[in-house]
Amino acid sequence: MTQSSVHGEGTRPGVRPARVPGQRDGAHEQGSDSGDSGSAGGGSGSGSGGGPAGRQRRPGKRRALRWSAATLSVLILATAGVGYLYYEHLNGNIQKGxxxxxxxxxxxxxxxxxxxxPLNILLIGSDSRSSDANVSLGGGRANRDNPPLGDVQMLIHVSADRRNASVVSIPRDTRVDIPKCTDPDTGEKFAATNDIINTSLARGGAGCTLATWQNLTGVYIDHWMTIDFAGVVKMADAIGGVEVCVKQNVWDHPLPGVPGGSGLKLKAGKQKVQGKEALQWLRTRHAFYSDLGRAKAQHMYMNSMIRTLKAQNVFTDAGRLTGLAEAATKSLTVSEELGTVKELYDLGMQLKSVPTDRITMTTMPTVVDPRNANHLVAADTDAEQMWTMLRDDIAFDDKGGTTATKAPTAAASATASTDPAADPGKIGVLVRNGTRTATLAAVGGRATTISEILSAKGFTNAAADTSGSLSVDRTVVLYPSADLAGDAQLVAKSLGIPASSVKKSTDVSGVTVTVGADWREGKAYPKKTAPKAGQLPATADKVVGSDTSACMEVYSPYRW
Known part of the structure; x- marks a missing residue:
């Protein structure tokens, strides 16, 4: 290794210059956090009609869809075992993207x-009114030609050993960073923006929603599936009814000052719903207090559906199995690598092995958006704890114990580079400020502070990138090529950053430290204890798949 010059300069091309003349640190950045996006409220629905956060639905806003039929479609394949009945002609039913x-x-x-x-699948429910059937079921004829919104978004995480599954919903009105996307059908390009998450579907399709989730969570997502209103009803009818429960009589209908409502009308107690009534259950928001309550009702429905299918002797009923297969393939649009019956069947068989008592359904912890009381943002600490558990394949329950097949944590799987590091004074390092979050402004001068710490440790070519702040959950050390891997690991070690946070990236041209929201203060990188199995934050509002006693509380104005 040549050490006669700063790494990345001279004999080591491609490193970004140590300083950007004339720029200051990111404390005064004029970025997307300076105000709400102009499209944040456009056509995306509103908050609840009287939930705990006081989020009121505004007249004229689109009535939103919140249901989980995309999940139903996946899990039907898993629990019914219908793969052997599929014929090649069913492949033609499946739409792909x-x-x-x-x-x-x-x-x-x-x-x-x-x-x-692990296996990660993003399930998206579209509110599209692109057909007569969807308009009839979802209303909103005036919205027929509008771009669809992804009003239901859930991530299913199946553990590497296929012994447990975790499901996380994000409420549709949660404000997030949406990356730049390109519509794969039209070629239209969309710039990166900060908006509520359901708008991502209209900015490049389900693939843009997937990219949004990956950036938010740091979790690689293998596949996506989407379904619309008509697909929900097809699947609900094919299932033959799912038991739900309400603690009081419920009627989700318009009230003075609170228009809309799903139309759901049930008596208190347990009863089966199917077809359009199942869709009403999955769309009910006002009567269940808020979008958060609706997500919980959807989780209860999904769990009940899984239990129903597992309890039925469907393997000997070829006609019914064929009906389920037909409904599933006609209702789904899937990512291209799932575009055959065989691929869907193989996916279903992986999901089938998870017992109901090890399926944990949750909602991402949120707080009221400080910019708009009708929106939400991620509760930084609790949400990051949940994403860490998914990234490191840590079960949401504590029933698994310790097994030899448990996936290693990111720290355990990190390997040392065979590339030797240069002397600290020969390594060029750029430090970026990534401390901005959805609720907090960037910490002024943070990149400068860390670059000065590096300089004091002998990295005299370390400098702050003062071009603006970023939003990064975890501090990372990036490098562009294998010949700089050893340098990057030495920088990380000097700052106390774990080796698992050292990553190769084509987005940088030299060793680059991005100081994340996990290191907003102090000179020493904060040491964190990895969460243990079952250590979900209390705000996750979990529902377990085997819980047959779950029952929804009805908001008093919607009781009868």
């Missing part, structure tokens, strides 16, 4: 000792 159409750099989790990796 590009897996990702957005700017995202998430990477797959390293295999565990048994060579297994």
């Amino acid at each position: 590009k897996r990702t159409s957005g700017d995202s750099k998430a990477r797959k989790t390293e295999p565990n000792a048994a060579g297994q990796t």
Whole structure:
């Protein structure tokens, strides 16, 4: 290794210059956090009609869809075991799309000792009114030609050993960073923006929503599936009814000052719903207090559906199995790598092995958006704890114990580089400020502070990138090529940053430290204890798949 010059300069081309003349640190950045996006409220629905956060639905806003039929479609394949009845002609029923159409750099989790990796599937419910059937079921004829919104978004994470599954919903009105995306059908390009998450579907299709999730969570997502109003009813009818429960009589209908409502009308107690009534259950928001309550009702429905299918002797009923297969393939649009019956069947068989008592359904912890009381943002600490558990394949429950096939944590799977590091004074390092979050402004001068710490440790060519702040959950050290891997690891070690946070990236041209929201203060990188199995934040509002006693509380104005 040549050490006669700063790494990345002279004999080591491609490193970004140590300083950007004339620029200051990112404390005064004029970025997307300076105000709400102009499209944040356009056509996306509103808050609840009287939930705990006081989010009121505004007259004239689109009535939103919140249901989980995309999940039903996946899990039907898993629990009914219908793959052997599929015929090649069913492939023609399935619509396909590009897996990702957005700017995202998430990477797959390293295999565990048994060579297994987790499986992540994004399920999206579209409110499209693009057909007569969808208009009839969802209303809103005036919105027929509008771009669809992704009003239901859930991530299913199946552990590497396929022994547990975790489901996380994000409420549709949650404000997030949406990356630049390109519509795969039209070629239209969309600039990166900060907006509520359901608008991502109209900015490049499901592939843009997938990229948005990957950037938010750091979790690599293998596949996506979408379904619309008509698909929900097809699937609900094919299932033959699912038991739900309300604690009081419920009627989700318009009230003075609160228009809309799903139309759901049920008596208190347990009863089966199917077809359009199932769609009403999955769309009910006002009567269940808020979007957060609606997500919980959807989770209860999904769990009940899984239990129903597992309890039925469907394997000997070829006609019914064929009906389920037909409904599933006609209702789904999937990412292209799932575009055959065989691929869907193989996916279903992986999901089938998870027992109901090890399926944990949750909602991402949120707080009221400080910019708009009708919107939400991620609760930084609790949400990041949840994403860490998904990234490191840590079960949401504590029933698994310790097994030899458990996926290693990111720290355990990190390997040292064979590239020797240069002397600190020969390494060029650029430090960026990534401390901005959805609720907090960037910490002024943070990049300068860390670059000065590096300089004091002998990295005299370290400098702050003062071009503006970023939003990064975890501090990372990036490098562009293998010959700089050793340098990057030495920089990380000097700052106390774990080796698992050292990553190769084509987005940088030299060793680059991005100081994240996890290091907003102090000179020493904060040491964190990895969460243990079952250590979900209390705000996750979990529902377990085997819980047959779950029952929804009805908001008093909607009781009868």
